[in-house]
Amino acid sequence: MATLAPTFPWVKGAKDDYRTCPVLTLKVDMHAERLIIANAVMAVLTLTIGGIAALLIALTRWQTFHLLDATWFYRLLTLHGIDMLIAWMVFFEIAGLHFGSTVLLNARHAAPKLAWLGFILMTIGGLTANVVVLFDPRNTVAYTAYMPLKASPVFYLSYILFAVGALIAVATFFINIVVAKREKRFEGSMPLVAFGFMTAAILATYTLLQGAAAIVPAFLWSMGVISSFDPGIYRNFFWGFGHPAQQVNLAAMISIWYSLAQITVGIRPVNEKFSRLAFVLYLFFINLGAAHHLLGDPGLSFAWKAVNTSYAMYLAVLGSMMHAFSIPAAMEVALRAKGYRKGLFGWLRNAPWKEPGFSALVISIVIFGWVGGVTGVVIGTEQINMLVHNTMRLPGHFHATVVSGTTTAFMGLTYYLIPLIFRKELKLKKWAVWQPYIFGGGMLLLSLGMITSGLQGVSRRNWDITFAGVVPGTVELTLAIFGIGAILAVIGGIMFVTVVFVSVLTGPRTEANKLLLVSGDGNPVLESTKLTDHMMEDKQNQPRGAFVLVFAFLVWFAVYYFTNWWLLGRTWFIR
Amino acid sequence: MLAPEQNWWKPMDRLEKTWLTVALVWCIFLTIMMPLWYFQGKQNVPTETYRTTPQQYAVTVNEFVAKYQIGEESINGIPFPVVAPPAGSDVYIRASAWQWYPILQLEKGKEYRLHLSSMDYNHGFSLQPVNINLQVLPGYDYVATITPTSSGDFTIVCNEYCYLGHHTMVGKIIVK
Numbered sequence: 001m002a003t004l005a006p007t008f009p010w011v012k013g014a015k016d017d018y019r020t021c022p023v024l025t026l027k028v029d030m031h032a033e034r035l036i037i038a039n040a041v042m043a044v045l046t047l048t049i050g051g052i053a054a055l056l057i058a059l060t061r062w063q064t065f066h067l068l069d070a071t072w073f074y075r076l077l078t079l080h081g082i083d084m085l086i087a088w089m090v091f092f093e094i095a096g097l098h099f100g101s102t103v104l105l106n107a108r109h110a111a112p113k114l115a116w117l118g119f120i121l122m123t124i125g126g127l128t129a130n131v132v133v134l135f136d137p138r139n140t141v142a143y144t145a146y147m148p149l150k151a152s153p154v155f156y157l158s159y160i161l162f163a164v165g166a167l168i169a170v171a172t173f174f175i176n177i178v179v180a181k182r183e184k185r186f187e188g189s190m191p192l193v194a195f196g197f198m199t200a201a202i203l204a205t206y207t208l209l210q211g212a213a214a215i216v217p218a219f220l221w222s223m224g225v226i227s228s229f230d231p232g233i234y235r236n237f238f239w240g241f242g243h244p245a246q247q248v249n250l251a252a253m254i255s256i257w258y259s260l261a262q263i264t265v266g267i268r269p270v271n272e273k274f275s276r277l278a279f280v281l282y283l284f285f286i287n288l289g290a291a292h293h294l295l296g297d298p299g300l301s302f303a304w305k306a307v308n309t310s311y312a313m314y315l316a317v318l319g320s321m322m323h324a325f326s327i328p329a330a331m332e333v334a335l336r337a338k339g340y341r342k343g344l345f346g347w348l349r350n351a352p353w354k355e356p357g358f359s360a361l362v363i364s365i366v367i368f369g370w371v372g373g374v375t376g377v378v379i380g381t382e383q384i385n386m387l388v389h390n391t392m393r394l395p396g397h398f399h400a401t402v403v404s405g406t407t408t409a410f411m412g413l414t415y416y417l418i419p420l421i422f423r424k425e426l427k428l429k430k431w432a433v434w435q436p437y438i439f440g441g442g443m444l445l446l447s448l449g450m451i452t453s454g455l456q457g458v459s460r461r462n463w464d465i466t467f468a469g470v471v472p473g474t475v476e477l478t479l480a481i482f483g484i485g486a487i488l489a490v491i492g493g494i495m496f497v498t499v500v501f502v503s504v505l506t507g508p509r510t511e512a513n514k515l516l517l518v519s520g521d522g523n524p525v526l527e528s529t530k531l532t533d534h535m536m537e538d539k540q541n542q543p544r545g546a547f548v549l550v551f552a553f554l555v556w557f558a559v560y561y562f563t564n565w566w567l568l569g570r571t572w573f574i575r
Numbered sequence: 576m577l578a579p580e581q582n583w584w585k586p587m588d589r590l591e592k593t594w595l596t597v598a599l600v601w602c603i604f605l606t607i608m609m610p611l612w613y614f615q616g617k618q619n620v621p622t623e624t625y626r627t628t629p630q631q632y633a634v635t636v637n638e639f640v641a642k643y644q645i646g647e648e649s650i651n652g653i654p655f656p657v658v659a660p661p662a663g664s665d666v667y668i669r670a671s672a673w674q675w676y677p678i679l680q681l682e683k684g685k686e687y688r689l690h691l692s693s694m695d696y697n698h699g700f701s702l703q704p705v706n707i708n709l710q711v712l713p714g715y716d717y718v719a720t721i722t723p724t725s726s727g728d729f730t731i732v733c734n735e736y737c738y739l740g741h742h743t744m745v746g747k748i749i750v751k
Contacts, residue, residue: 024576070739104576142736146697148713149738189583193576231697231712262576272583274591296710298624298691298717305620306609314602321598325591382609386620389708390699390734457703459734463742525576537588547590554601561605565612572705573617573686573722 018108021420023512024525028421031112032102036095036421038119039169040414043091044500046126047407050083051493054486058446062483063466063476070463074142077461079133081143085402086245087126090166092410093200093252094118097173099421100197100255105190107180115172121165128158142461144242147218147234156219163215167208173201192269192276193262196255199279204248206287211241232299239290246402247286247316251279253368253406254323256413257361263416263515264358265351266524267330268531270543275326281319285311295385302382309380317377324369325550329543334524336541337531344545352519356432360412363440368405371447372397374557384564387571390461393454396447403489404443408436411496418503419512426517427503431495433518439492442485449482455567621709621719629694629713636669640677648678650745657749665690668731668746670698670711672738675731675746683726683750691717699735702748708734723750 017030053076059067068076102109109115132139132155141151145159177198180186190198214237217229258275261267269275291308294300311317335347352358375397379388388394418426426432456475458465465475515523535541587595613619639658646657656677660666662685669676671694681687691700693713700709705725711717731746 070742074736074739074741140738144736146735149696149736189579191577192579230714232715235697235710235712259576269579271585271587271591272579273585274587274595276583294710295620296708298621298710298712298715301622302613302620306613310606310609313606317605318598318602321601322595325594329590377605381605383612383616383619386618386708387706389710390701391706391708455706457701457706457732459699459701459732461736461741462732462734465732465742529577543590547594550594551597554597557601565608568618569616571618571707572702572724574707575617575619575621575720 021103021512023420023515023523026103027106029102029108031109031115032098033421035098035109035112035115035119036417039091039095039098040417040421041504042119042123042126043088043095043410044414044497046083046087046091047493048497049130050080050088051490051497053077053080053083054493055490058483058486058490060463062479062486063464064480065483066464073463074461075133078141078143079130082126082129082133084407085143086162087122089245089249089402089406089410090162091122091126093204093248094122094166094169095417096252096256097170097197097201100194101173101176101180104194105177105180105186107176107183107185109172109176110179111172111175114175115169118165118168118172121168122162123165125158125160125162125165128154128161132158144238145215145218146238147221147229147231150222151218153219153222156215156222159215160212160219163208163211166204170201170204170208173197189272192272193255193259195276196251196258196279199283200248200251200255202283203244203251203286207241207244207248210237210244210290214238214241232297235294235297236290239293240287243289243292244287246398247282247289249402249406250286250320251282253364253409254279254327256409257323257327257365260357260361260409260412261327261331261334262525262528264355264361264519264524265331265334266522266528266531267327267334268528268536270326270330270333270536274322278319278322278326281315281322284315285319286316288312289316289380292380292385295380295382296389306382309382309385314377317373320369320373321550324365324373324553325546327365328546328549332543332546333536333541334528334531336543337535337538341540344548347545352516354433355516355519356415356436357412357517358519359433360408360415360436360440363436364405364409364412367400367408367440367444367447369553370556371444371451372400372405374560375451376401377557378561378564381561381564384568386574387564387568388454390459391454392450392458392460395460396450396454399443399450400447404440404447408440408443411439412436414496414500415517416515418500419517420515422504423509423511424503425507425510426499427506428499429518432499435492435495435499438495439489442488442490442492445485446482446489447485449478449480449485452478453482621717623718623720625716625718627692627714627716629692632667632669632692632716633694635690636667636676639665639667644677645680648747650678650747651743655747660687662686664688668700669694670700670733670744671695673733673740673744675700675733675744678747678749680749680751681723683723686720686722689719689721691719696737697735698733698737698744701732701734703730703732705729710735723748726750 340350733744
C-alpha cells in the first residue's frame, strides 16, 4: 500500500518552512508554494492576453466579419502563438514541476533563489516578446520566425531570455529530486505523477537546447554578426524545439490526467509498470517528431522522413495508446469498486459529471485522442502530409491537442490549486461546473471547422483566402463553424479567468477542508489508498467498458486513416 | 499522485496485454503503409533537390520563359507570361514576395519536371483545388515530377507566411 506521510527527517541546519496540507496530508514547502503561485498567475495572465488575440484573429478568419486589417491580423497571430503555445503552457508546466518535485515527494525546494531567477527571466522574456510583436514596426516575422525573413534582434533575444529562464527552472526540478532522494524524503519509487513530470522535464531540457541551436544563430544574424544561415537547417532546429515542446505539454498533460483521475474518482493505476513504460516510450522516441514539420521540405530523403515522422515505428504513438487505455481503465475500476457495476458503462453514468476536474479530464482525453491524436498521426504520415501541409487542417489538429487537450486539463487542475495551494475558497462554483463543457464544446467545433476548411484547401496563417479565388461555397459554412466554436471557447475562457481571479483576489485566506469542489465531501485521493489488490483484481471490477471504448477508438482511427489515403489517391500523380 | 507500493513491477493482466498487442500491431501496420505506398502509390513526396542561388535560378527561369512563352494574362492586375513547355520537359516556377512566376500551361496526362525555388523567403506551394502542398525555400531547387490528371484552371496559393502581402501571393497553372 502507498504510504502517505513518511517520516520527515530534515537535515541538520535546514530550516523548516512548510505547512501540512490538511486535505492531502502532504507537506507543502512554502518556497515551492510561492513559486507555484507566481508561475500559475503568470500562466493565467498570458492565457488572458492570448485569448483576447484569439478572439480577434478568429473573427478575422471568419470571412463574414473579417475584423482586423492584414498587419494587425499577422501581428496578433504571432502574439497568440507566443502567449498560448509558449508562455501559458510553460509557466503552467513550471508550476507543475515545482509541485511535482516538492509536494508530491514530501520534500523541500532545494534551490528557490535559482527558481526565482528562472521565473524573472521568463517573465522579462515573455513581456518583451509581447511588446516587440505589438509595437515594433520592423518586426515582421511569424511565431516560427523562419529565416531569412528578419525580425528585430530584441525579438530573438526575448525568446532566448524566456528559454534560459525555463531551462533554469527545469534544472531546479532535477536538483530538488536529487536532494529529496539523498535526504530520504521519499522511499522507493517516485509517484507516477512525479515520474510523468520528470519525463516532461527531460524532454524540456533538450527541447530548449535545440531551440537555442535555431534562435541563437538567428539572433546573431539579425545583429549582422553572421551573414547568412541555411533556411532548411533553421527549420530543422526550430522544429527540434517546436515539436518536442508539444511533447513536453503532452507528458505534463498526461501526468495531470492521472492527477485529476485520482482527485476526482480516486484511481489507483491499474498497472504501474504499464503506465511508466508508456512514459519511457515518449522519452526515447518522441524527439524524432521534428520531422513532422519538414515532410514537404526539399533536400530530405523518403527514408529520413518516414523513420523520423513515425517515431521509429510509431512507438511514441504506442505510448499514447497505452495511456488511452490505462487511465479510463483505472477510472472504471475505481468506480466499479465503489459499486457502480451495472452493464458496460454503468460506471460512466454514475461518474461525477458536475465536478469540474472530472468533466475537464474526460473532455481533455476524448478530444485529445479522438480528434487531436488521430489527425496528428494521419498528418504525420509521410505522403498524406502533402494534402495537409500548411492548410487549416494543421491548426485544426493542434487546437484539438494543445487546447482541447492540454489547456482543458490545466484549467481543470487549476480549480483544485485554488483551495489547496492558493488557500482561497473557490467562488462562482456554478460557472466552474459549466466551464469545461462550454470551453471543450467550443474548441471541438473550432477544430472541426478548421479541419473541414483545410480539407477544402484553405490555407493557415492567411489574412484573406478569397484572394485565391478557388474557395468553394462550403468554406463559408466551415469557417462559420470555426468562428462559432471560437466564440464559445472564448466565453469558456472568460469564465475560467473570472472564476480564478475572483476566487484568488477576494475573500480571506483559509486552509482547505475538503478536496472535491462540488460533488460531496469525499476525499478520493485518500480513498484510493484503500483500493486493495483484491479489489483491483476482482472480476466484477474489470475495465471492460474502457476496453470497448479503446476498440471503438481504433475503428474510428482506421476509418479516418484510410479515408485520407483514398483522398491522396485521387489527386495528381507526383513523385 | 502518491508513492506506489514498493514492488510495482507486476505482470500485465489479460486486457492490458490484449490492447498492447493490438496497438503494437496497428503501429507496425502504420509503419509498413509508408514504404508500401512509396513503391506502389502514384502520389509521393518529391525528394529530388539541387543547390541553387536566387540569382542562378532567376536566370534559368527567364531563359525558360523566353523559350516557351505563348501569351500573357494578368493576376490581381499584374501581367504574367503564359508559358507552354513541351511534355516531359523541365518546367520552372519562381516564388518571390508576392508572386508565383510564370503561369504554366500543361497538358493533361503528360509528365513534367516541375522546379520550385524561392528568391527571398520561405513560401508554400499550395495547388488548389488539387490540394498538393510543398515547402519552397531559397537556395533549394526542389523538383517535383508531376502528371496532371484533371484539366482546367488551377490556383497556386502561398501557404507559408511571407510578410504582410502573403495573402495576395497567388499564381496559376492551366491544364488543357
